[in-house]
Every structure is written in structure tokens, then in C-alpha cells.
Amino acid sequence: MKKVVATAKTIDDAVEKALQELAVPRSKVSIRVLEEPSKGLFGLIGTREAKVEVEYRHDPVEAGKEFLTEVLQKMNVNARIDVHQQTEVVLFDIVGDNLGMIIGRRGQTLDALQYLVNIVGNRQKEQHVRIVLDAENYRSRRKEALENLAERIARKVVQTRRNVRLEPMSAAERKVIHSFLQNRNDVVTFSEGAEPHRYIVVAPKEA
Structure with missing residues (x-):
């Protein structure tokens, strides 16, 4: 967290001074007044300036979107980012034309x-x-596509009673395969190998 303590004749001036030092807009900070300004005795002696503590509030979604926007611009990709708050995740949906470069082979660039x-x-x-x-x-x-693959492989394993090893996949894609087949009573799945070449094996379930 970035935090600045600033002093000035008024609270607003002190806040503005802190904002300039942090180089962020007022909407992105929290402000705490540490000392109120005082004119002192007869308005001449013991004048006390205002003191404030201004703290930058980091917004992970906003920071992530700003970073992704900058990356897309550097890649010369004309697209917008729609943000959707879901149950467990925040979805950044990249909307535009010809986004194959962003997706990459089997989603590797997107990942x-x-x-x-x-x-x-x-x-x-x-x-x-x-x-x-x-x-x-x-x-x-x-x-x-992965679920269709898992279904085909499971049928093959049941018919041949032999293990089938799939090609290496990311952890997220392996999870799709495991989840799709976990409720079947005729096959089991497990992962082998080391990242980034870790793969799934689908095997017949012992009777």
C-alpha cells in the first residue's frame, strides 16, 4: 500500500499535496485527517497546519484491466475489455475482431x-x-471440445480395457477432463509427468 502524510494550511490543500505525490486521482485513495488546522492564540501565535494521511487503495480488477489494455495496445489489437463479476471469478471478456493472436495455439497466449x-x-x-x-x-x-474428447477416450478405454494417455495439457484443461469423468464407474483418471508436459491417463476401472 502507498501511504503519504502531508501538511498544509487547509485540509484540502494537504490532500491535494498528497495526491500529487502519489500521482493518483482522489477517487483511488482513502483520506484520514490527523490534525485539524488551527490559527493559534489571537490568530498569530502557535498556528498549526492541517495534517492528513492519504492512502492509495489498490483495486486488483482495475489494475489488471489497465495492464491488459496496455498490452493489447502494444500488440496493435483493437479490442475492448468487458468486465463481468461472477460467483468465484472476475471475467475479462476481450471483444474485437480477429483475436486469434490473443488466443494462441490451444489458448496458450490467452493463458x-x-x-x-x-x-x-x-x-x-x-x-x-x-x-x-x-x-x-x-x-x-x-x-x-475437451469434454467430447474425454467421452470418446472413455469409450475407447472401456472397449479395449487398456490405458490411454492424452497429450500434455495445462492444469485448467486437465481439471476439465478429470471433472467430466469423475462420476463414471467404468474408468479412472490420473495425471503423470512434470509441468509443462504433465498429461492425463484414462484407465479402466477395476471390477
């Missing part, structure tokens, strides 16, 4: 940007806020 946005957004926040990035509805499309 990398999401990782960086979360680091920037949460670097000064005690309570972690999970930010998820999406573009062109990629997350839901990829989830559906």
Missing part, C-alpha cells in the same frame, strides 16, 4: 496473458481475486 494479469492485479492485495480471460467465447468452446 499466459491471464497469468500476468493475475500477478499485476493481485500484487498489492491481501485477498486474492481470480481473474479469467476469454476471447471469442474460447473458454466454453474449448471446454466443450
